[in-house]
Amino acid sequence: MNWNAISFDWNHVRAFLATVEEGSLSAAARATGQTQPTLGRQVAALEEAIGVTLFERVGRSLTLTTSGAQLVDHVRAMGEAANRISLAASGQSQSIEGLVRISASDVLSAYQLPPVIAQLRDRAPGIEVEVVSSNAISDLLRRDADIALRHIRPEQPELIARKLADSDAYLYATPDYLARVGNPKVVDDLKAANFIGYGAPDEMLPHFVAMGLPLTRDNIRYHSDSGVVGWHMVRQGLGIGVMSEHVAALTPDIVRVMPGLPPVSFPTWLVSHRELITSSRIRLVFDHLAKMLG
Amino acid sequence: MNWNAISFDWNHVRAFLATVEEGSLSAAARATGQTQPTLGRQVAALEEAIGVTLFERVGRSLTLTTSGAQLVDHVRAMGEAANRISLAASGQSQSIEGLVRISASDVLSAYQLPPVIAQLRDRAPGIEVEVVSSNAISDLLRRDADIALRHIRPEQPELIARKLADSDAYLYATPDYLARVGNPKVVDDLKAANFIGYGAPDEMLPHFVAMGLPLTRDNIRYHSDSGVVGWHMVRQGLGIGVMSEHVAALTPDIVRVMPGLPPVSFPTWLVSHRELITSSRIRLVFDHLAKMLG
DNA sequence: TCCAATTCATGCATTTATGTATAGGTGATC
DNA sequence: GATCACCTATACATAAATGCATGAATTGGA
CATH class of the missing domain: 3.40.190.10 (Periplasmic binding protein-like II)
Known part of the structure; x- marks a missing residue:
């Protein structure tokens, strides 16, 4: 491996990715929990390091240069790899204590989930549960939740789904x-x-x-x-x-x-990520939900 | 995008990757041009950040834990993405000045290349040339060189090859x-x-x-x-x-x-990377070699 | 068994990066 | 056309990471 070729600061790549995805340095700063000067300096440092002008500074906003646009795909791939590292790391957790986030429609969250979670509390008191009450679909791939309850069958191969009762x-x-x-x-x-x-x-x-x-x-x-x-x-x-x-x-x-x-x-599907379900904590909640709602 | 999931220090991922590839913290430090304490602290910080023990500290050497081993594939993917960023960035360079590295067998390097480079000097004096004299094959994918002269046709789809005279x-x-x-x-x-x-x-x-x-x-x-x-x-x-x-x-x-x-x-092939050849500097050297050796 | 070589861990001074505060500038809206 | 909301760039104090020097431990070979 030629380490010299990848000796640029990898965090600066994330700063660039966040800026592209969020549309501005300020928005990226808000999204990533850093500050706008930091993001600005990181993107500038990346430009310096790889010798490519990424953004055209025109007026109040930045626009991607054509050179920058041709890097975005690779930068996104790097971010997705980072995401898979995060997923796999979470999946390695064999701790029975900690947070599990469940995404469900607001009706399910409000009327059906609370009693199920009450039973879970008695079975595994160390598990902290966050209910992400949202009618949006793309929670698992964005890593906003560990487990989702859906009424349509998910198609992505990286997700595993178990059909509950109609x-x-x-x-x-x-x-x-x-x-x-x-x-x-x-x-x-x-x-x-x-x-x-x-x-x-x-x-x-x-x-x-x-x-x-x-x-x-x-x-x-x-x-x-x-x-x-x-x-x-x-x-x-x-x-x-x-x-x-x-x-x-x-x-x-x-x-x-x-x-x-x-x-x-109508069907109900219990969905999680293939790499997350190897976590015994998430597995336990997944199986509990399947038993109680199935 | 859930930025929180990938908020760990991406440079620490590179430190982990280098340690796995090179076999020890010290070797990784030598390879990446950092120091062994830095690499050690970075790997420890990554373990802390993602909640996974990556190495078993036994005796003088580190061995991957099973958890760590299951992350390596994703970490490698991240490194490869970083490599593609580097490639694409080099390919964006439209500067006619700068370094171009040519890999060739030592016989070619010693007897045939010098006069060709002398002609190149007159045509493009700003170009700095490094001849990587090596009989090993895998230079382009490791990014040890920008252009290679080979006597077998490369098969990788990401490489482009032009056949010179037999x-x-x-x-x-x-x-x-x-x-x-x-x-x-x-x-x-x-x-x-x-x-x-x-x-x-x-x-x-x-x-x-x-x-x-x-x-x-x-x-x-x-x-x-x-x-x-x-x-x-x-x-x-x-x-x-x-x-x-x-x-x-x-x-x-x-x-x-x-x-x-x-x-x-026997044939001679002039080989470069698909993303590198878009650099006008590398393109110029590539075309010059093709003309003079073809 | 002892020695040499190599490994990882730790304390400390220095360099580097970050956040806060603020200035300067642009585009949309009334 | 003036105002407002929002963006980027810069100065400075603080926080964090890095390298150097050194120590402790282990392996391999004479």
Whole structure:
């Protein structure tokens, strides 16, 4: 190995990568927990060391030079290798004490996870649990969480997934609200009802249509990014919402809309990283979640 | 990107890599131009940062732990990415001044390269040339050289190779030595002659046999790793040696053995790295070598 | 068994890098 | 066009890493 060729400061490469990814020295400083002068000096030092001008200093912002752009792919590869080192190192941990981060949708996090974690506390009191309540998908690859609960099967080969039991979802509302819309008996009776959307309304509508409901965009008057907020709208009598029967069973004063309507079945996947699952701490939480939710 | 996961000191990863590759902290320090205490502290800091004991300190030497061994692949990948950054950065250099390192066999380096470099000096006086005279093959991938002259076609896809003219090699000796072995006229007359081997004798013998010479291992009494040293043995009348006609033509007082014997033809390849050849300085030297030696 | 060579660990002075505070400049918005 | 928000660059005091010198321990060979 010719060590001289790679004798530039590797931390400066990370500074360059962070600056490219975050868009500015200041943003990179915020993201990495360093300061803007430090990042600026590190990038300048890297330019000096490898003899390539990476950024064009024009006005308030930096733009990549063409030379710099041709290095970015290799720099990203270096960052990904660093990430794999971090993953593998975490996977080597055989300590039964320490942090495990679980990512799940906010509904799962709020209604189903707490009792499961309570049982885990009795079984492994040394484990610290952080619930990353997020409806975004890309948590595991970004290393924001160690274990994720998802409703779609992950495709990445570096992830391992275990399918839990399928759940059934039904339409729910308050008796009060149902009376207000005339106690619907057939799907056509729902044409005048309000439906609660989780996420963007355009995203939710196809699911309702797939259930055989004759709805249009106008039926979704109230919506929220948060499933918990949406469910609270249902509980306040603002409209009809979809919910898994497990969560609905935990909610008093809520009734099923048209009990004859067939349910929507959806899967739940327990996901982790191939290299992380070798950690006995993460493995223990993974198996506990599989047993309790499966 | 979760920057927190890769917030360990990346230079410490290089220290770990160097220690694994070189076998000890002291050897790594010598190889990387740092000191042994620095390397030791860096590896210890990395262990602390990622929570993995990398080395077992037993006696005077360190041995990888199983945990450490499982990180090595990822660490190597990071080093290779760093190497590609270095390559790409060198390739971005559009400066016509600076160092270009040429790797070639010692015979080529000593007899054929100097006049070519003299012409290059007149054409591009700002270019500094280092001739890495080595019979080892793996120079370009180790980044010991920017351009290499080889007699076998390189197979790696990241290398680019241009074939130069084929050369003819003949047997040579001093008239004095030929008289001593009875001025051989047919190949069977060579059975009692001494042949000079370049490299290991077992490696050289098959080439002589392929030329149709009825030789055994006993015919190779004098040999050297260095082709230049071997050729000087021929010039001193120690035996018969193979040499390209170009080099032999530069050597006075040497005659061809049995002029009727057909030559051995061998190719010469000019090789560089795909990412390096984009450097105008390296490109210029590459093209000059191709023109002068082709 | 002893000696020489080589290894890793530690104390200390010096060099180097970092953060804080601040100045200077640019682009978007009202 | 003035203001605001945001960016980068620089000076200086402090914190951190490095190299040197040295010590302690182990291996291999005479």
